Amino acid sequence: MPVTIRDVARASGVHISTVSRTFSAPHLVNPETRVRVLACAEDLGYRPNRAARALITGRTHNIGLIIADIANPFFPPLIKAAESQARSRDYHVFVADTNEDPSAEEELVHALAKQVDGLLLCSPRMSNSLIEQLSREVPLVVVNRQLTGLPCVLMDVGQGARLAVDHLVGLGHRQIALLGGPRGSWTNREIRRSAAAAARAGGAELTVLGPNPPTEHGGIAQAEHVRRSGVTAALAYNDLMAIGLIEGLDALGVDVPRQVSVVGVDDITLSRLTRPKLTTVATPTAAAGRTAVDMLLQQDTDLPRAARGSGAGAAVGVRRTTAQVMLQTELVIRDSTGPGPHAGRGRSGAAPAGPGPHRRADPGDPVTVAGSDVAS
């Protein structure tokens, strides 16, 4: 039988409430009593039952991570960081994989809601309105999506796309393709907008191809189009797609970077290992995981004790944290980009090969941003 608070009380000759206090409010108990109780607890191997505790405090000390696809290499570092951060604050984390399915996502959120103090929605696929509705049931932090009035952790892929396009223009490319990601992705929209602006500013033409599935196959499938379109460079929605594109071009006999330069987004581990090594926009996924957990727990701490049980946020007059954090990205220049037809002219934006002087943005240096709405 598992040892309960009562066993400890009996062993140390005090009332169970004293034992309880020893753990949840140590300063309220006589130091001598405390050590005695602690000793007995240690002895018996007592661990408070969190379910029982949750029942009365309304705090489970659990959080939930809703992930679009664990097998997508973008997510594991985020999960790892989030889990580690949560644990350091004595929280445990449920991980749930939605398989990129919006309705599975909704179901999961509901199933978990009662068991957690808050949820991290990572690259959610459901509609904004559903998310807003959910946020009334359970504290939420959204990663990679911007919603008015909700705490979000965003990666500045817009900035990244700008750096990427500048890099390509500097190398002498004037015809650039953009391989778009999934419809309705906030990240995708940001990339497109910034890439377009940067291309315009640099006197280059941007051809948007897509939307595409955010996978290797999405990239392979576009290789033929890329070749025919006559572009000399391409920016892909993510690394997986970029790697697929390189593969596809290779199969068509098109050399990367000699004939076409390719840039990805994410800097997944994989990107250092392919041949050629991928030039890419590094997104601070670990920092995002940590930050998101911090924001969630902050929210949790802020809530008045009265508003207990899940769905606490619904209580009248409760101040919500709605900070939106924008994490910086950086361009990592490797071997998949090279000189284009207009090389040597204009200002030398072309970085030298190798791990050149790429923009170094400290991932631990978030920029808080006033939240403004963006549809979907």
Next chain:
Amino acid sequence: MPVTIRDVARASGVHISTVSRTFSAPHLVNPETRVRVLACAEDLGYRPNRAARALITGRTHNIGLIIADIANPFFPPLIKAAESQARSRDYHVFVADTNEDPSAEEELVHALAKQVDGLLLCSPRMSNSLIEQLSREVPLVVVNRQLTGLPCVLMDVGQGARLAVDHLVGLGHRQIALLGGPRGSWTNREIRRSAAAAARAGGAELTVLGPNPPTEHGGIAQAEHVRRSGVTAALAYNDLMAIGLIEGLDALGVDVPRQVSVVGVDDITLSRLTRPKLTTVATPTAAAGRTAVDMLLQQDTDLPRAARGSGAGAAVGVRRTTAQVMLQTELVIRDSTGPGPHAGRGRSGAAPAGPGPHRRADPGDPVTVAGSDVAS
């Protein structure tokens, strides 16, 4: 305020126990009452509080996954499969990352023990005796480690290593290196034993290099040794190491597979994407995750209701499931292996290039094995 069983009772004009029964023993309640209760529950958005339920039933309907390193690409497919399988049985899963640290592992197991009905230990790093002790506190299933009397899910990497060595011998290699994995890894020991036997049988000499960290760097670091040792082929503990080795050899001007053939183990997604594509022993990680969850929940179901609370297994006379499941592996031949100096002689064990007739072992076809002890 969250809606409780009492709200539903009030709304449908029955006692709370009837509502309770409607959910946990529907057959005991009048169909008409049932639909009414269900309707009210639906209306109010009622969801049973699992913590409260757990408190009395002793079943949390949660399981825990203890993972050595989520960022290691070997694990995500396993996690994904396990989570999906668990959910289909209405279980939620805690994921905890130990960072390959045995003591973190122990701490985590204890922290989680009270909150789960069972734990999956994936490639555990702690000692056998500790695991055995733990298994008395909480139902356990161990993946990638064999212990007497404990349910284990094993991948037959021994068979895989044999296939790999046979393949190399068939290609005409007679001097083969084995890049060992971490000390104390069951997988490592199996690979070494089988590879040695297969080499002996094939008239080849096997040189063991290591132990090495199971990472890309582990492989890079051995490149120089491999070159100097004069072998013409190498089998690595895992794909990451194999990829690192290829990288390292490349840096030394040694061509793979022309001068040295390389084989990995695991068949992580990455391995299809490197150049050259990696020949490797595919381990059925998803099947392992599914199977392990099944075994755990089976155990859970078997336990008599009397033995409630966690640590149920400790009750006297409780029959434990101790089946050990061995999952088949297969050799996937890609581009990192080619003819060796003795090619053309002997029987043509050399498979043709391409996705040839490699051994097809159905991952859904486990072989149950009588458990026999293996230290560490």
Next chain:
DNA sequence: ATGAAAGCGCTAACAA
């Protein structure tokens, strides 16, 4: 500083 008592939301005998 400690004890007594109530009760979190739910299930499980037992009665009716």
Next chain:
DNA sequence: TTGTTAGCGCTTTCAT
């Protein structure tokens, strides 16, 4: 078939 009652392990007033 339904209601009554007790209580899972814990925290938290309220007394003392």
